[in-house]
Amino acid sequence: MKHAWVVLCLAAAAQAGPPKPGTIWDASPNFTPSSRESSYNIDSIVIHTTEGVDTNGDGYFSESYTQAISWFNNPAAGASAHYVVAPWGEITQMVADDDIAWHATYYNSRSIGIECAGFAGKAGTWTPELVDALAALVAYLCDAYAVSAVHPAGNAYSYADSKYKGVGLVGHNQVQPWDRTDPGSYFPWSSLVEKVIALLAGEPPATPSIISPAAGAELGSSAVFLDWSWVSGIDYYYVVVYDVWGTAVFDAWPTVSSASASLASGTYSWYVWAHNAAGWSGEASSWFSVSTATPPAPTGLWPKWPDEGWSQSGPSVTLWWDAVGGATNHEVWVEYWDGGAYRYYHSWTTGSGSSFTFWPAAGAKWYRWWVRAKGSGGWGEWSEGAEFWWEP
Structure with missing residues (x-):
C-alpha cells in the first residue's frame, strides 16, 4: 500500500x-x-x-x-x-x-x-x-x-x-x-x-478504534474532525490522511485522541497509530468523502405571479421556497415598483429554514424578490425572481 x-x-x-x-x-x-x-x-x-x-x-x-x-x-x-x-x-x-x-x-x-x-x-x-x-x-x-x-x-x-x-x-x-x-x-x-x-x-499500546469519520461518511464541510478511541499508556499518536492518489494531505502527532484537518472536496483514507515506550500499536484506518460545492439556486418560490396567491394583503408577507439540502443560511433580496422601475427595498440573511416573513412599509405596490442559499462551499446562485402584489 x-x-x-x-x-x-x-x-x-x-x-x-x-x-x-x-x-x-x-x-x-x-x-x-x-x-x-x-x-x-x-x-x-x-x-x-x-x-x-x-x-x-x-x-x-x-x-x-x-x-x-x-x-x-x-x-x-x-x-x-x-x-x-x-x-x-x-x-x-x-x-x-x-x-x-x-x-x-x-x-x-x-x-x-x-x-x-x-x-x-x-x-x-x-x-x-x-x-x-x-x-x-x-x-x-x-x-x-x-x-x-x-x-x-x-x-x-x-x-x-x-x-x-x-x-x-x-x-x-x-x-x-x-x-x-x-x-x-x-x-x-x-x-x-x-x-x-x-x-x-516493553508491550506496545493497543490499536485505536476509529470513531469518526466512520467508513463511507459523506461530509459537507472542509473542516474535518478526526476522532478515535483513547489508548492508555501512550505518549503520542500519529495520524495521516491520504487523497485518492496516495498523497499525504494532512498528518499530525497529537497527544490527545483527535485532530482537526482542513480538506478540499474529494475522497480520503486515513490512518492512526498509538505509540508508547515499547513501540507502535497496530493500524486503525477508515475512509470518507468531503463535498464543499455551493448549493443550487432555490426553486419553488411563492408568492409568485401568476400563481395562486400572488396577491397578498395583511400586515406581513411570508416568502416560501423549496428546501435546499446542505444549506446553512439564505439571503433574501426584495425590490418594489415605484411606478416607473423596480427599486431596491431590503435584503436579509436568514437561517437554514425555507421561509422568511417581513413587514412591507409601502402598500398597494408590486414587489419582486430572489433568494439564494449558502452551504459549506459558500453562497450559491440566486433563484429566478418572483413578483407579487401587496396591500395593507
Missing part, C-alpha cells in the same frame, strides 16, 4: 527501559539531603492525593495541583514529595530521587513519594491523563531503582511495631492507617499495576 513508508518511518530504537517522562523542576526546600541508593535502598513508591480546597468547583482539581506545589515550597509546611502529577498529566518534580522527601514519616528513607492532584474521596480525581502519566512515571522509577511492580497487601497494623514492611507500590493509607486514607477506594490499583508491567515488559 502507498502508506507503507509510514510504518517504516515509525520504527523506534530499542530502549533499555521506560524513559523518564517529561517533568517540570520546582525545587522544594523541604527534604533531607542523601545519596540514595548508596545510603538507603529505594524499594517502594508511595502514592498520595494532594487534597486541598476545590474552591472553583470545576471538578478538575487544577487548584489542588497548584496548591500542593505552593505548599511544598513553603518551609513552614514541613512536607514535600518527589513528584506532583496534575489532572491533565503534567508532572512537577520537587525533590531529587536520591534525596529524601518528607511525605510518609518513618517510610521516607526507603521510598519515592508521588502526590496526585485531587481527593481520595472523589472518583473524578483519576482522569485517564493523570493515571497514564502516573503509570509512565512509576514504570520509569521501578526500572531505575529495581522497585517491584506489585501492590502489597496489609498496612502498618499488620506488624507488631505498627510500621509497614511491604515493598512495591504502596498507598499512603498503608503506611499511616491511623490518620491517612489516600489514595482512597477509587484509586485504580489493578489498572496501574497492569500499565506499569506492560511498560516494563
Whole structure:
C-alpha cells in the first residue's frame, strides 16, 4: 500500500527501559539531603492525593495541583514529595530521587513519594491523563531503582511495631492507617499495576478504534474532525490522511485522541497509530468523502405571479421556497415598483429554514424578490425572481 513508508518511518530504537517522562523542576526546600541508593535502598513508591480546597468547583482539581506545589515550597509546611502529577498529566518534580522527601514519616528513607492532584474521596480525581502519566512515571522509577511492580497487601497494623514492611507500590493509607486514607477506594490499583508491567515488559499500546469519520461518511464541510478511541499508556499518536492518489494531505502527532484537518472536496483514507515506550500499536484506518460545492439556486418560490396567491394583503408577507439540502443560511433580496422601475427595498440573511416573513412599509405596490442559499462551499446562485402584489 502507498502508506507503507509510514510504518517504516515509525520504527523506534530499542530502549533499555521506560524513559523518564517529561517533568517540570520546582525545587522544594523541604527534604533531607542523601545519596540514595548508596545510603538507603529505594524499594517502594508511595502514592498520595494532594487534597486541598476545590474552591472553583470545576471538578478538575487544577487548584489542588497548584496548591500542593505552593505548599511544598513553603518551609513552614514541613512536607514535600518527589513528584506532583496534575489532572491533565503534567508532572512537577520537587525533590531529587536520591534525596529524601518528607511525605510518609518513618517510610521516607526507603521510598519515592508521588502526590496526585485531587481527593481520595472523589472518583473524578483519576482522569485517564493523570493515571497514564502516573503509570509512565512509576514504570520509569521501578526500572531505575529495581522497585517491584506489585501492590502489597496489609498496612502498618499488620506488624507488631505498627510500621509497614511491604515493598512495591504502596498507598499512603498503608503506611499511616491511623490518620491517612489516600489514595482512597477509587484509586485504580489493578489498572496501574497492569500499565506499569506492560511498560516494563516493553508491550506496545493497543490499536485505536476509529470513531469518526466512520467508513463511507459523506461530509459537507472542509473542516474535518478526526476522532478515535483513547489508548492508555501512550505518549503520542500519529495520524495521516491520504487523497485518492496516495498523497499525504494532512498528518499530525497529537497527544490527545483527535485532530482537526482542513480538506478540499474529494475522497480520503486515513490512518492512526498509538505509540508508547515499547513501540507502535497496530493500524486503525477508515475512509470518507468531503463535498464543499455551493448549493443550487432555490426553486419553488411563492408568492409568485401568476400563481395562486400572488396577491397578498395583511400586515406581513411570508416568502416560501423549496428546501435546499446542505444549506446553512439564505439571503433574501426584495425590490418594489415605484411606478416607473423596480427599486431596491431590503435584503436579509436568514437561517437554514425555507421561509422568511417581513413587514412591507409601502402598500398597494408590486414587489419582486430572489433568494439564494449558502452551504459549506459558500453562497450559491440566486433563484429566478418572483413578483407579487401587496396591500395593507
